[in-house]
Amino acid sequence: MAGNSIGDLFRLTTFGESHGPAIGGIVDGCPPGLVLDLEAIQHDLDRRKPGTSRYTTQRREDDVVKILSGVFEGVTTGCSIGLLIENTDQRSQDYSAIKDVFRPGHADYTYWHKHGIRDYRGGGRSSARETAVRVAAGAIAKQYLKQRFGVEVRAYLAQLGPVTAEKLDWDQVEKNDFFCPDVDKLEALDAFMRDLKKAGDSVGARINVVASNVPVGWGEPVFDRLDADIAHAMMSINAVKAVEIGDGFAVVEQQGSTHRDALTPTGFTANHAGGILGGISSGQDIRVSIALKPTSSISIPGASINTSGEPVEMITKGRHDPCVGIRAVPIAEAMLAIVLMDHFLRHQAQNHQVSVTTPDIARIGRGG
């Protein structure tokens, strides 16, 4: 229990269920003196929010975040930041049918066993609605990292079912509803999703996340490695089933002579490592890839049981994303930004001024 927090020094704690009056959270540990761009926070929330395209759930939420504390005259004070997002379009009546049954592939069954009680309306706490708060907190982290280090944290849809992006054009990402960096694949995506919706089914996706300009030296040996904390943060996103850093599973067939990134006076010559060596950032781009499962809320009937253990047939009604992976793009960015911000603070904590004469090579080593 007490599992609703992430991060040690930059810590987000969240609350809220899909169909309660509001969701929200507390960001604890944001350094003072950051001039907050509230519109940029709202912009990230808008990127994630439901109802914006026909490919995502038709639930419509304004998702307006209120900042209740920790910011004075537009500047962070170093005190905890209270975040509140009201739920405005919850329709609880949609869910009464699932009160006593477990939707297959959902957390209904496990929450019920864990707690002996569950808020069955729209998944309650297990709903992806909770991730809106993460996006708001991540937007604060992104601003800090950008202003202080020029760090860019960006994500895109790398694959959706059988359709794989082959070109990486960052400018494209924000121009289409799929966050797809390959303009040539938009038609195929559109067609695939149309068919999927007709079939009442859903599909998985792969999201890639990249952080550029991360300084060398973030990450703590030996358990709180940067990559370990990234894996934790990514796997904490609803529906994520896999995480790769750098070349990921491809390393299984690689040989050492290929995998190791050569160091030269002008920087690394490659980036198989994905920007992390020994759990510590190397100055190369941090490359992360995650897989999101297809949502289990589909209109195709599925076998399940009820709370008495009797067999039932389920059709999930309500408003659902045929591909939850799409909206995970801003969420994945948020989680990576939160982890980086936390590790920046942890790294800064042990900065030993007497000896830390970061040598010239540090500047050289940022390539990759």
Place this chain on the structure above:
Amino acid sequence: MAGNSIGDLFRLTTFGESHGPAIGGIVDGCPPGLVLDLEAIQHDLDRRKPGTSRYTTQRREDDVVKILSGVFEGVTTGCSIGLLIENTDQRSQDYSAIKDVFRPGHADYTYWHKHGIRDYRGGGRSSARETAVRVAAGAIAKQYLKQRFGVEVRAYLAQLGPVTAEKLDWDQVEKNDFFCPDVDKLEALDAFMRDLKKAGDSVGARINVVASNVPVGWGEPVFDRLDADIAHAMMSINAVKAVEIGDGFAVVEQQGSTHRDALTPTGFTANHAGGILGGISSGQDIRVSIALKPTSSISIPGASINTSGEPVEMITKGRHDPCVGIRAVPIAEAMLAIVLMDHFLRHQAQNHQVSVTTPDIARIGRGG
């Protein structure tokens, strides 16, 4: 900093470098009353220890673990358990050549930037030697889980370079030096490794880990999900670059109608989820798969720089594993056991249904 611990309620903290006098750790939170089988702990250490086969480093360590506290007359007392393993075969002279250079693909470069100082002997703290302590702690967790719940935590080599195990015969796993569950692939593995050694190169591997008989309900919403903590623990193992739960990256191309595991009165009909729904154990087998990169310590020259930023050519001498993945089998088991043990305790903490039956003597003592 302060990153040398893992787990909240069952917590392991470790210390020690590759070439210091000893490595060790503290297990804090092991419940009292566990009759410890010391031989079983040593057996897991022996499975991991170097020098046991020609496929692993020729460094020879006895890896005898001493239990210094927390166990009284063979039974855990609930107090912290001190673990100590002396280093007996360190040869520091092997490493003086790398004092001022960064081995490519290693943590030398990042540790040096992080701390402004590094113990360069054999990787110092970044050496996989540290994982011996994890294996000892994991062995304690395995015993508890086995005795109380019948949980089995087991791992095997699923793939090494181009050679993939196709059969899963658990009895085979402990019978060969590769922890390979497919007897038909031993010859191919042997041939591949022989060639690799001759070439002075190394290779990656995939390890699968399975936990059976895990009760329903372990895992904490929303950030401390069981799968998130497993991902963290696995990625904290040296050389791991990817983690999958259940079907992992295969879900990208799956549809919801396929992926969701049907529930019937007699149990789940499949296990695409890998035993975790909404971050909480479902009672299905927990299935985890990880990828380990090829070690960067190879005898093929590689380009690098020294601490002055000048180019150098590196050949890593010393004694190294051509495939560090092989020895990761007991380490991966240990990490999964530690996470499960931690989450069992966290789950038990909030159990409100079982009434506290303090023994009779408790009632007597209430005066005052």
Place this chain on the structure above:
Amino acid sequence: MAGNSIGDLFRLTTFGESHGPAIGGIVDGCPPGLVLDLEAIQHDLDRRKPGTSRYTTQRREDDVVKILSGVFEGVTTGCSIGLLIENTDQRSQDYSAIKDVFRPGHADYTYWHKHGIRDYRGGGRSSARETAVRVAAGAIAKQYLKQRFGVEVRAYLAQLGPVTAEKLDWDQVEKNDFFCPDVDKLEALDAFMRDLKKAGDSVGARINVVASNVPVGWGEPVFDRLDADIAHAMMSINAVKAVEIGDGFAVVEQQGSTHRDALTPTGFTANHAGGILGGISSGQDIRVSIALKPTSSISIPGASINTSGEPVEMITKGRHDPCVGIRAVPIAEAMLAIVLMDHFLRHQAQNHQVSVTTPDIARIGRGG
């Protein structure tokens, strides 16, 4: 940083400044299944809230707490509980005069040095207003402890300036504005406070807190002792400068033959220990005593400096308590209840003797 949380397994995180739009918090780790009495929570808030008597600040707040999550149909679900209390009577104009000066005895000087920025309105984050959220969270803990163990957590004013309560009549405590258990001292208290107000000064107080029916065995060796965590929680209350457990400072002159509480088959014969031995609850009443300093916000001029380091003379205007100690009674109860609840959960986590009786349905779900 990230210091806005207390507790490990029953954890409260708070946000909010004196003059922001709202204060609030998140209770993470409340076990599921608790039928919450919302009126009892509000009752504790009313006991703490300002404006209720002429002895406390004339700021008037409704202090109505909204529960935004974690409770479904009146019962806790095991998910995080969001708490929100709107600020309705903040008058920021009162405080503009102190924008650039440091009130002596206040946190103005230290916050400004710590963060380089401060929300100067009414103390901002350092205001005792934040403690309202603690009272709400503590009320939840109190209900759980009461329902499950019959634990009573109660506090009273033991001394205010020169006036000391000599009788402990629990029934009296709620009947007067001083939370004084000695009806014979009410007149003296009233007279003293009237003179004090006239003089524009303030005074300190001693609050005693008692928890009865606490089971034996709560508290974790060696650093997270129950008494250590109580001391931490009490000292985290604004203005507290001292904490005693049991006989407290009187032990300096005691001899072992006097201090040690004899054990008999029918219980302890005394309670010098204050209910804690070796950091673990003994089943005796837990007795805690704390000292609160006189508020520094008084109308008697005091020497200070401004942010430019120049001398200034300060008179604190605004609405302030002449004795902040009085309102600390419900706050101290709340903090003790939070610590006890946290330690109950920590203790329960390691309970290895009670077997896990998962319900029947659990067995059904194990397939796959």
Place this chain on the structure above:
Amino acid sequence: MAGNSIGDLFRLTTFGESHGPAIGGIVDGCPPGLVLDLEAIQHDLDRRKPGTSRYTTQRREDDVVKILSGVFEGVTTGCSIGLLIENTDQRSQDYSAIKDVFRPGHADYTYWHKHGIRDYRGGGRSSARETAVRVAAGAIAKQYLKQRFGVEVRAYLAQLGPVTAEKLDWDQVEKNDFFCPDVDKLEALDAFMRDLKKAGDSVGARINVVASNVPVGWGEPVFDRLDADIAHAMMSINAVKAVEIGDGFAVVEQQGSTHRDALTPTGFTANHAGGILGGISSGQDIRVSIALKPTSSISIPGASINTSGEPVEMITKGRHDPCVGIRAVPIAEAMLAIVLMDHFLRHQAQNHQVSVTTPDIARIGRGG
């Protein structure tokens, strides 16, 4: 459980029982680059160690600490520091008589209820022997604080039974076996202790701890205040029953006009606060006072019960301190140093370079 750690960023975790083979610990988070003075560490251990004077237990331990990791060529590396102290003079046979009985005033009763098992030899984990590791870790913190900030952490015996030190002469403290700063009281102390020993009884003590030159700004609102963490650390020392910061309980009778320390351009004019305002260091001396109870191990018979609940009469044999408070002097210093070091790191973590232009006034404000 998992309560054997203290500190967040500078964290000490300990293990070991009074009569096991060794005690030890891990310091996690010591910044790299500290040139360690090993003799100074040993010196603090020698100050604490038993057998040095006739006023403390006659158990004789060398208490030689071995540093097993985290230090390379005499300099800290930023990696975890393993500490080991072997037990050499344990005599377990002394304790077999108390196997089934609970010594009154000791942790026997509570440990037994908590864990259902206890290592009864010499108190096992509840023995003050564990504090030797704290002293070693505290000595590291003291060196860092001294070298970097000139912080001095010192303690002395302020009162023992009826004998109170009236003069504070720091030079005296290390010159007598009582750590007494008042040379005129040595005779009275000696006489009192001689009589006490003859009577077979024990006595309490008050220890004062002072930290000078602590920079302004350490401490985290609102729960992790510097004073709250100091209270926690002090109360975690065996036998401590009370903690005061600054004027402590005397504030109950103080008025605001007296208590608040005036600020002038040249510093504070007094130090009632004890160096902490709003939970954050003010630059004034940090003043802490603690009370230690008389040990319950005395040769005067006392009533108790055995594990079957039957009445027994206890005489504690073995070798014990008639006043455990004396040896608490170096322990109290160690705990304060650990807390300060932790808070320095936490403070440094959030250092926001854009805005942290520590103004001139900071230098002025260091008065005491």
